[in-house]
Amino acid sequence: MTRVVYEFTESLRIAFAQIAANKLRSVLTALGVVIGIVAVTLMGTAINGINVGFQNSLAMLGEDVLYVQKWPWRKVDDWWNYQNRPPMRVEMADALNRVIESTPNSLLEFAVPVAGRGGSVKAGPNSVGGVNIIGSTVDYARIVTAEVSDGRLFSEVEASAGRPVCVLGSAVAETLFPGRPALDQWVEIRGQKLLVIGVLAKQGEFLGLFSFDRQVVVPLNALRKFYGARIGIELRVKVKDKTKLAAASDELVGAMRRVRGQLPGERDNFSINQQEAFKAQLDPIKSGIAVAGLFITGLALFVGAIGIMNITFVSVKERTKEIGTRKALGARRRTILLQFLIEAVSICLIGGVVGLAITFGTCLAIQQSMPSLPVEFSVSLIIVSMVVSIATGIASGFAPAWGASRLDPVVALRYE
Numbered sequence: 001m002t003r004v005v006y007e008f009t010e011s012l013r014i015a016f017a018q019i020a021a022n023k024l025r026s027v028l029t030a031l032g033v034v035i036g037i038v039a040v041t042l043m044g045t046a047i048n049g050i051n052v053g054f055q056n057s058l059a060m061l062g063e064d065v066l067y068v069q070k071w072p073w074r075k076v077d078d079w080w081n082y083q084n085r086p087p088m089r090v091e092m093a094d095a096l097n098r099v100i101e102s103t104p105n106s107l108l109e110f111a112v113p114v115a116g117r118g119g120s121v122k123a124g125p126n127s128v129g130g131v132n133i134i135g136s137t138v139d140y141a142r143i144v145t146a147e148v149s150d151g152r153l154f155s156e157v158e159a160s161a162g163r164p165v166c167v168l169g170s171a172v173a174e175t176l177f178p179g180r181p182a183l184d185q186w187v188e189i190r191g192q193k194l195l196v197i198g199v200l201a202k203q204g205e206f207l208g209l210f211s212f213d214r215q216v217v218v219p220l221n222a223l224r225k226f227y228g229a230r231i232g233i234e235l236r237v238k239v240k241d242k243t244k245l246a247a248a249s250d251e252l253v254g255a256m257r258r259v260r261g262q263l264p265g266e267r268d269n270f271s272i273n274q275q276e277a278f279k280a281q282l283d284p285i286k287s288g289i290a291v292a293g294l295f296i297t298g299l300a301l302f303v304g305a306i307g308i309m310n311i312t313f314v315s316v317k318e319r320t321k322e323i324g325t326r327k328a329l330g331a332r333r334r335t336i337l338l339q340f341l342i343e344a345v346s347i348c349l350i351g352g353v354v355g356l357a358i359t360f361g362t363c364l365a366i367q368q369s370m371p372s373l374p375v376e377f378s379v380s381l382i383i384v385s386m387v388v389s390i391a392t393g394i395a396s397g398f399a400p401a402w403g404a405s406r407l408d409p410v411v412a413l414r415y416e
Contacts (some may be wrong), residue, residue: 015343018315019350029311030351032304033392036297037355037385038362043293044381045363047286063275064242065143066252068096068111068235072271085269088113088233090220092259093137096235099255107248108255109238112139115223115231121168121216122188123176131172132215133189135223135231143238146212151183151198154219162221167198171213187216190226194218245274301388304351305396312344312400337405344397345390352389356382 019026067073070085093113100108114136120129134140138159154165166187173182173196185196203212224231239248249272256270326336363377 010339012342012346014339015346018343019346025311026347026350029307030304030347030354032300032307033348033351033389034304034355034358036300036304036392037352037389038358039293039297039300040388041356041359041377041381041385042362043289043297044384045359045377046289046293048378048381050286050289064239064245066237066239066245066249067273068237068252068256069271069273070232073273081267082271086260087230088235088270090233092233093235095259096237096255099258103251103255107240107244107251109240110139110142111235111237112136112143113220113233114140114236115220115227115233117223117227117231119189121172121176123185126176126178128172128175128214130214131169133223133226134215134217135220136217137220140217143236144217146200146203148198149201150181151196153198153217159219159221162219162225164192164194164222165197165219166194167200167217168196169200169211169213169215170202171211172216173199189216189218192222192226194222249274301392304348305392308344308347308393308396309400311347312340312397313403315343316340316400316404333405337401340401340404341394341397344401345393348389348393348396349386352385356385 068088070087071082076082090113093111096111100106100110114134116132116134119131119133120127121131121133122128136159138154138156141153144153148167149170151167153167154163157163158165166189168176168182168187176182176187177185182196182199186193187196188194200213200215200217205211205213237248237252239245241248252272253268256272257268260269262269359381360377
């Protein structure tokens with residue numbers, strides 16, 4: 001055991017002495033590994049970031065909420081079938097709640113009607129465009145995940161009467177009332193004045209696609225005054241246990257068929273949407289990143305491995321007499337094999353460390369310049385990078401190291 005440890009430490013010393021003696025050659029040799037490690041870590045960082053950002057965004061949408069809507073959250077072929085479906089109505093939420101209450105051991109908790117429109121909001125000389133204007137009932141407070149940082153949500157009386165009150169998203173409040181409180185101020189939507197009674201806490205963006213902070217929540221009856229009574233409605237249904245979404249969705253289908261008055265055999269004239277639809281759309285993006293990243297990584301590591309193998313063969317040729325001398329003095333084959341193998345692995349490990357440093361610096365730069373973009377640099381990526389580096393070193397260095405260990409000492413000593 002002591003001999004093995006000595007051989008290993010001596011091989012390390014010789015390997016690093018050779019790398020130090022040929023710095024430029026070692027740097028150029030490790031370049032392919034550096035590119036490969038940067039590619040694999042950036043790919044892993046991108047995929048991890050998408051997953052983290054997606055999970056955070058789903059939490060903002062509500063992980064225990066099902067959406068009953070006219071259209072599904074996926075591409076459809078029979079467009080006219082969905083176009084001809086009857087629209088959702090506000091009174092369907094009350095009917096659905098009665099069905100839920102009458103169902104023993106129901107997995108559903110309650111339903112809330114929600115309407116939304118894009119529009120602009122004004123306050124004096126300031127205005128914000130591209131705002132999601134949401135109308136709902138007082139039960140909306142029970143499904144919204146954002147906290148109210150200032151003020152409150154509207155009450156039952158305000159919701160029923162459709163009073164002109166609103167709750168602003170943080171980005172809307174900051175834009176309309178820079179440097180001063182938005183509470184108790186007046187804003188204007190489609191020519192109608194509304195009193196600000198609350199401001200939501202900052203939530204962030206959904207994968208950089210849209211902001212949860214650019215929204216305004218108003219009583220549904222007030223929204224219908226702005227946009228008309230026939231504004232599109234969706235039903236958001238709270239589930240008691242988010243781990244049983246599939247079973248809750250099946251129960252909701254039956255309940256909605258009763259509300260809609262559909263006969264057995266009739267095709268559903270509504271869609272039950274949930275977050276799995278977003279996940280299904282995200283998977284091809286993640287797969288595309290993984291395939292592209294693996295191709296670039298494989299190509300870079302292949303080129304790097306060929307370079308390391310070539311340089312190791314050159315190193316063996318240059319040190320043939322040294323190998324012959326060491327074998328003549330009693331060095332074993334495994335000692336020679338270990339020496340050159342460790343040298344190849346060391347170059348790959350140095351390349352891996354440099355690649356990790358470049359990726360880490362890139363991630364920090366992205367976080368500083370684009371805070372909303374999810375970036376996740378995990379410990380598992382470091383482990384994978386080191387394993388890939390070691391594997392590349394072993395694969396590329398084994399053949400020349402094996403050849404060096406098989407040299408005849410007499411022939412090696414006579415080599416010029």
